[in-house]
Amino acid sequence: MSKSIQEKPVRLIDARGPRYTAAITTLVLSAALVTKSNLIIGFQFAVFLSAVLFGLRRSIYGFIYRNLIQPRLSGPVPSENEAAPRFAQLIGALFAATALLGGVTGNSAVFLIATSFALAAAFLNAAFGFCLGCQCYLLILRGKVRLTA
Amino acid sequence: MESLLPLVLLLALTSIAGIIYHAKKGDIKKSKRLQIFESEIGARYGKRASILQFSTTFCSECRAAKAIVKDVVKELSDIAYIELDAESNLDLVRRVDIRSTPITIFLDKNGYEIARAKGTPKRDQLIKAIQAL
Numbered sequence: 001m002s003k004s005i006q007e008k009p010v011r012l013i014d015a016r017g018p019r020y021t022a023a024i025t026t027l028v029l030s031a032a033l034v035t036k037s038n039l040i041i042g043f044q045f046a047v048f049l050s051a052v053l054f055g056l057r058r059s060i061y062g063f064i065y066r067n068l069i070q071p072r073l074s075g076p077v078p079s080e081n082e083a084a085p086r087f088a089q090l091i092g093a094l095f096a097a098t099a100l101l102g103g104v105t106g107n108s109a110v111f112l113i114a115t116s117f118a119l120a121a122a123f124l125n126a127a128f129g130f131c132l133g134c135q136c137y138l139l140i141l142r143g144k145v146r147l148t149a
Numbered sequence: 150m151e152s153l154l155p156l157v158l159l160l161a162l163t164s165i166a167g168i169i170y171h172a173k174k175g176d177i178k179k180s181k182r183l184q185i186f187e188s189e190i191g192a193r194y195g196k197r198a199s200i201l202q203f204s205t206t207f208c209s210e211c212r213a214a215k216a217i218v219k220d221v222v223k224e225l226s227d228i229a230y231i232e233l234d235a236e237s238n239l240d241l242v243r244r245v246d247i248r249s250t251p252i253t254i255f256l257d258k259n260g261y262e263i264a265r266a267k268g269t270p271k272r273d274q275l276i277k278a279i280q281a282l
Contacts, residue, residue, distance in 0.1 A: 015209035030156055030160075033155060033156050033159070034152050034156055035152070036152070078209050078212065080208065080209045081205070081206035081207040082207075083206075083207055084205070084207030085207065112155060116155065116159050119156075119159060120159060120162075120163045123163050123164075124166070124167055124170075127164070127167055128167035128170060128171055129210075130167065130170055134208075135248070137207065138235060138236075138242075138247070138248065138249060138250065141236060141239060142239060142242055142243050142247075142248075144239075145239040145240060145243060146243065
C-alpha cells in the first residue's frame with residue numbers, strides 16, 4: 001500500500017485530552033450561558049485562542065489536563081494528530097468571539113445563540129466523543145482540493 | 150430558574166442528537182455501486198472481496214475500527230483489508246464522498262462498492278456483511 005496511514009509526520013497529542021478539556025469547556029460555557037457573563041465568555045475565548053496559537057498541549061486547559069488529569073489516568077496513551085482538534089478550537093474561538101461581541105454590544109440574542117452553539121459542540125464531544133470541529137476539518141481539506149483543482 | 154431553562158433545553162436537545170448519533174454509528178448500509186480502481190488505492194484487491202477503510206491521523210476511533218475489521222478478516226485470505234489515509238487521498242475522498250472517518254467500504258472482487266459503514270463497524274453486522282460477500 002503506497003499511501004498508508006503511518007507515513008506522514010504529524011504533531012501528536014494524547015487522544016484522551018480533547019474529551020476531558022471539552023468537559024471543562026462545557027462547564028465554563030454552561031456558567032456563561034446561565035449568568036450571561038461577558039467575563040466568563042471572554043475567559044473561554046482566551047482559552048480557545050491559546051489552543052489555536054500555542055497548540056493544545058500548551059493551552060490553558062491542556063496545562064490543567066497534563067498536570068491534574070493525565071497523571072491519574074492508567075493504561076496505554078493513545079495518540080492522534082493535533083491538527084483537527086486544534087481546528088475545532090478555532091471554530092470555538094470564533095463562536096466565543098461572536099458571543100463576546102454580542103455581550104459587549106448588549107445584543108443578548110447573539111450572545112445566547114453563539115454561546116449555545118459552542119456549548120452544544122463541547123457537550124457532544126465530552127459526552128459522546130463526537131468532535132464537530134474535527135469533522136469539519138476533513139470537509140475543509142476536501143474543499144481546498146476542489147478550489148485548487 | 151428562568152436563566153437555567155436555555156441550558157437545560159440545550160443539553161436535552163444535544164443529548165438526543167448524541168444518542169441518535171451513537172445508535173446509528175457503525176451501521177453497515179448498502180450503497181451505490183461505485184467502482185474504485187486498484188490504481189487509486191495503490192493496492193491489490195482480494196480474490197473474493199476487499200474491505201477499504203478510510204482513516205485520518207486525527208481520528209482515534211479509526212484504530213478501533215481497524216482492530217475490529219482486521220480481527221474479523223484475519224483467517225480469510227481471499228478478503229483483502231486496505232487502510233487509506235484520507236488526507237493523502239483527497240481526490241478519491243471527494244469522488245467516493247467521504248465526509249468523516251473512519252469509513253469502511255466493502256468492495257466486490259472487481260472493486261465495486263457493495264456497502265459502507267460510518268464509524269466503527271458493529272462486530273455482528275461486520276461478520277454478516279463479510280459472510281455475504
